[in-house]
Amino acid sequence: MVLTGAEIVIRSLQEEKVEYLFGYPGGAVLYIYDELFKQDKVRHVLVRHEQAAIHAADGYARSTDKVGVALVTSGPGATNAVTGIATAYCDSIPLVIISGQVPTAAIGQDAFQEVDTVGITRPCVKHNFLVRDVRDIADTIKKAFYIAKTGRPGPVLVDIPKDITAQKCEFDYPRSVSIRSYNPVVKGHQGQIKKALQLLLEAKRPMIYSGGGVVLGDAADKLTALVRKLGFPCTNTLMGLGGYPATDRQYVGMLGMHGTYEANMGMHYCDVLLAVGARFDDRVIGSPAHFASEPRKIIHIDIDPSSISKRVKVDVPIVGDVAEVLGEMLAALEGTSDRPEQAALAGWWKQIDEWRRRDCLKFSQGEELIKPQYVIQKLWEVTGGEAFVTSDVGQHQMWAAQYYKFDKPRRWVNSGGLGTMGFGLPAAMGVQLAHPGSPVACVTGEASIQMNIQELATCKQFRLPIKVVMLNNRYLGMVRQWQEIFHGNRYSESYMDSLPDFARLSEAYGHVGIRVDRPGDVEGALREAFKRKNDLVFLDFQVDQTENVYPMVQGGKGLTDMILSAEDL
């Protein structure tokens, strides 16, 4: 049938079974919004800022295994979206972003609300398209979804000039897609898998290190089965939390800059390291030279060949889908009676348990000031570890990662790579829409929340009963911590002055707001908040201003150079 470009856009989204479209209208997308108005299959969520549209689509994608979809207008609509797109790109999140563009004839004329969207977004998308012909819209959207979710996932942007959305052509949504220049590898190399298994079985001090790839590749079950079968210790990256159950004995905690003592020591002193869907980034291994100073064999499974041997040399690279490769490793392990040498393994566990006894995450909650760690611990208890937790960026993010024990994948939603403040609340909107009825907490700080606080209105409009858990220390806490440690206590511009009364602000938006000052009131406030199933509750926890995140590996230092507490400074 013959449809307009705008109808084709909406019909294509329907064909892709898109439930929610996060967006904000404007001149260049008026035809598309008009078609949106005439149907009820794709539900539009009107955000208050385009950055939030992308983060919401991102939260939706991270907490499901679906592609998140957003729609923005040309010019400032697109530039506002850039931070969201870069956030998703850094964490390999599958998104399709449709942006309006000025009419074809106006492109290059410095038209009103014109920017080179494809040019601006090029370095922070997996791929992008400028549609120049109405007959290409359906095909391009099909390709966009395919590229976004296959291989190493990522955001794909489709820029559509306004005149194209008004023109007409025959619509026939393509059933399949094939791109000769794009064929991601899925199956791992058999010989390499065999070699990897051999190394693992000969290991005396093994470590399994898994990242966001295990979560995104839906490989948590297979990873867990493999780790248990081998009896090895396992650590997760910030992006990989929930990839292996945090309450399991074989889990040694998160590793990296704010990782546990046992995870970082184990990572450094292991003799065989299996890295799965992780990329040895600077926040994870610190200095590559220091990491290389201890000999070990490294096996690396990743869907993206460019992640392998990028920062550290790998002995056994395996390019492939992590679930697929782990499945084959499991099958190969079933097929052999060889098992790791138990005596050596027992000795290694003894060493790990000794490291564990340092109890690096201990803190003491007194009578007066609320410790931020205590709030997260109580959040975990009150929600029975079952909540979806989004976070912003800073100290609260690290405490959430350290003290909320994620047993399942896709429950922890944070901006790990780009470190985008303002991510938490809009991301929580996407999570809550994807999981109506499930508890969703947004752990944030008083600085981060103000970067997208306008979304409280979106939450009201769409009745999203998110629980905002704000750790309010009246500082840009992580900046303050670095200034304390590296800049002689000169707290340059890291003090948050003139803060609003957040509880009343939340009430002004039509939500419930509670301020909590006393440690004794923390648990009660959390219970009260989660009891209110239909309300957004904004919890303003006034926490100890001087608390720092420990352990801490200073930037550029070795993983074993950890500051464990204020006494080490």
Add this chain to the structure above:
Amino acid sequence: MNIRNDTFMRHVISLIIENEAGALSRVSGLFSARGYNIESLTVAPTEEASLSRMTIVTSGSDDVVEQITKQLNKLVEVVKVVDLSESAHIERELMLVKVRATGKDRDEMKRMADIFRGRIIDVTDTSYVIELTGTQAKLDSFVSAIDAGLVLETVRSGICGVGRGERVLKV
């Protein structure tokens, strides 16, 4: 052993990419964003009009060049990438040199062009344009062999490369 090897080597990378608007900027953007060197880059459509072929001359340690080829392969529009310098290959570059050609210099220039198997393709009373094809080294030595004071302008194409013998880069 896990550390990067930091000796710099010159590499000639050849790639086939979809002939689409913006494809070139994806490649050049990748090089600038990741801090890779580009000595020269040439691009033109192939016999199959929907594809373009690029030759990129770059330099870096083995690890960096490995990353460059992986990152290029990761671009959705890139069909094939090969590091020509891994085995026997041929490189050619085209240069046009406009020189002052008056008096006794006129004959001298003609002689030099002949020695280097160049051709004079534009003649005026006072100037020649000499066309020269060869490896980078040959073009460099021609430029240094003639009197620098007589050179009005030079323009070089950057190199094109192809593998020797049966080694074929084709889709």
